[in-house]
Amino acid sequence: MEKLTNRSKVVVKKEMTFLESIYLPAIFGGMWITLKHFFKKKPTIQYPEEKRPFSFVYRGLHILKRDEQGRENCTACGLCAVACPAEAITIVAAERKKGEEHLYREEKYAASYEINMLRCIFCGLCEEACPKDAVYLTEELVPSQYDRKDFIFGKDKLVQPLGTSAHPKTYKPYKK
Amino acid sequence: MEIFLLDKTIVVVIVFLITLLIAMYSTWAERKVAGFIQDRIGPNRAGIFGILQPLADGVKMFMKEEIIPTQADKALFIMAPGISMLTALLTSSVIPWGSYLEINGRQVMMQITDINIGMLYIFAVVSTGVYGIMIGGWSSNNKYSLMGALRASSQMISYELALGLALISVIMMTETLSLKSIVEYQAINGWNIIYQPLGFLIFFICALAECNRTPFDLPESEAELIGGYHTEYSSMKLGLFLFAEYVNMFISGAIMSALFFGGYNLPFHEELSTVFSHNTLAILGTVSFMLKTFTFIFIFMWIRWTVPRFRYDQLMHLGWKILLPLAMFNVVATGTVILIKMLW
Numbered sequence: 001m002e003k004l005t006n007r008s009k010v011v012v013k014k015e016m017t018f019l020e021s022i023y024l025p026a027i028f029g030g031m032w033i034t035l036k037h038f039f040k041k042k043p044t045i046q047y048p049e050e051k052r053p054f055s056f057v058y059r060g061l062h063i064l065k066r067d068e069q070g071r072e073n074c075t076a077c078g079l080c081a082v083a084c085p086a087e088a089i090t091i092v093a094a095e096r097k098k099g100e101e102h103l104y105r106e107e108k109y110a111a112s113y114e115i116n117m118l119r120c121i122f123c124g125l126c127e128e129a130c131p132k133d134a135v136y137l138t139e140e141l142v143p144s145q146y147d148r149k150d151f152i153f154g155k156d157k158l159v160q161p162l163g164t165s166a167h168p169k170t171y172k173p174y175k176k
Numbered sequence: 177m178e179i180f181l182l183d184k185t186i187v188v189v190i191v192f193l194i195t196l197l198i199a200m201y202s203t204w205a206e207r208k209v210a211g212f213i214q215d216r217i218g219p220n221r222a223g224i225f226g227i228l229q230p231l232a233d234g235v236k237m238f239m240k241e242e243i244i245p246t247q248a249d250k251a252l253f254i255m256a257p258g259i260s261m262l263t264a265l266l267t268s269s270v271i272p273w274g275s276y277l278e279i280n281g282r283q284v285m286m287q288i289t290d291i292n293i294g295m296l297y298i299f300a301v302v303s304t305g306v307y308g309i310m311i312g313g314w315s316s317n318n319k320y321s322l323m324g325a326l327r328a329s330s331q332m333i334s335y336e337l338a339l340g341l342a343l344i345s346v347i348m349m350t351e352t353l354s355l356k357s358i359v360e361y362q363a364i365n366g367w368n369i370i371y372q373p374l375g376f377l378i379f380f381i382c383a384l385a386e387c388n389r390t391p392f393d394l395p396e397s398e399a400e401l402i403g404g405y406h407t408e409y410s411s412m413k414l415g416l417f418l419f420a421e422y423v424n425m426f427i428s429g430a431i432m433s434a435l436f437f438g439g440y441n442l443p444f445h446e447e448l449s450t451v452f453s454h455n456t457l458a459i460l461g462t463v464s465f466m467l468k469t470f471t472f473i474f475i476f477m478w479i480r481w482t483v484p485r486f487r488y489d490q491l492m493h494l495g496w497k498i499l500l501p502l503a504m505f506n507v508v509a510t511g512t513v514i515l516i517k518m519l520w
């Protein structure tokens with residue numbers, strides 16, 4: 001039969017030589033290897049004290065952006081919810097009233113915007129689908145909770161706090 | 177007489193406490209060594225470098241729920257870990273931890289008792305060690321435990337023979353059964369390892385098997401027997417079984433350093449005795465004895481995290497067909513050399 005790779009090795013069950021059959025040289029060889037590992041530098045990271053930096057494209061907790069004037073970007077078009085493969089996003093739309101122009105950028109806005117973090121697979125498709133640059137995935141980790149219902153994050157947790165930088169925290173090479 | 181009793185009591189208590197302390201920290205050291213060999217750093221959360229880990233483990237063991245299977249033989253089930261621990265600790269009574277201290281003109285031996293058949297005593301106690309495991313495995317009324325106990329008993333019996341024969345050659349050379357005399361013999365004639373390297377190798381391998389350490393940990397073998405003889409044990413009973421293993425390890429390390437590596441003897445004894453007082457020297461000797469013992473404990477652990485477990489037939493093959501004949505050959509060879517020397 002033709003071989004698929006050149007990595008396969010032919011195993012021969014041959015009689016052991018005397019040196020092999022007394023095991024000791026092999027055991028000492030093994031002990032030499034383990035001794036070398038004993039003195040090696042350990043790659044352990046002491047987690048809560050020491051944290052590894054995330055990758056630039058890490059996808060974590062969502063954020064709903066505001067623009068430079070502090071208005072919410074989201075127009076409740078629902079494209080993110082449609083794009084979401086996990087069906088994690090639920091949106092209730094509402095119309096902007098007179099006098100709310102400083103709150104919402106578009107004429108329609110999301111009265112309620114909920115993401116179920118237990119359903120979400122952090123694929124980032126919502127971010128790609130959004131035409132208004134409203135939803136982004138940040139470097140934050142989703143905090144652990146005791147209750148399932150606490151994993152449904154509403155606008156109170158998702159919307160970017162007022163007065164913070166309008167640029168997404170993460171580096172997004174594929175979006176300007 | 178009262179003074180003598182008091183001295184002995186103090187020595188007994190100290191030896192007991194030190195043995196327990198060292199066994200306790202062996203569990204910590206084992207995890208550290210395992211960690212370092214596997215490129216990890218081992219326990220380091222309880223206290224600095226995880227130094228309080230044994231205490232935390234002890235507390236954990238005591239707090240665990242105690243389960244006794246309904247089908248188990250209760251009395252034996254409860255007794256077994258105790259027997260294991262008892263036999264493990266009993267051996268420490270004849271080990272010469274050091275020479276003597278001079279306190280108020282009295283000589284206090286740093287050994288619980290120096291019986292003139294010390295070696296025989298050790299054999300007797302070590303061979304009863306299998307009872308704890310056997311009774312534990314049998315009384316649990318569990319097939320895995322029974323298998324573990326069976327393996328343990330056959331393994332221990334097989335290796336005890338070679339162990340005994342390896343020691344016979346040492347006894348032939350030193351012409352005494354008392355451990356203290358054997359150690360003192362080495363002070364004059366040099367360490368026994370020089371004359372008995374083969375005997376030491378056999379003894380070392382058998383000691384590994386007697387302590388149920390890898391590569392001979394078939395009675396436990398987590399992967400196949402789910403812990404073997406202690407499958408059904410929980411809480412501090414399990415703790416005692418595991419602890420007895422570490423005590424055994426410490427004691428066999430001590431026996432090996434006493435029998436083959438000069439025990440508490442210091443090199444350059446004459447030169448040192450001009451500098452230090454007798455008591456300092458005795459304590460230094462004990463420290464060197466302990467260091468040798470710790471080295472053995474480390475080697476035991478090192479081997480555990482290097483070598484995989486033997487197959488059962490390989491184990492029996494090694495014991496009966498290789499170690500036993502080798503040990504016999506060693507006895508004959510030693511005898512021949514002694515005879516030639518005598519005729520010279």
Ligand code: SF4
Binds near residue numbers: 083086120122
């Ligand atoms: S990251 Fe993916 S799964 Fe999560 S909400 Fe966005 S589209 Fe849905």
Ligand code: SF4
Binds near residue numbers: 091131134135
């Ligand atoms: S986040 Fe973007 S895609 Fe989703 S509803 Fe708002 S504007 Fe539309």
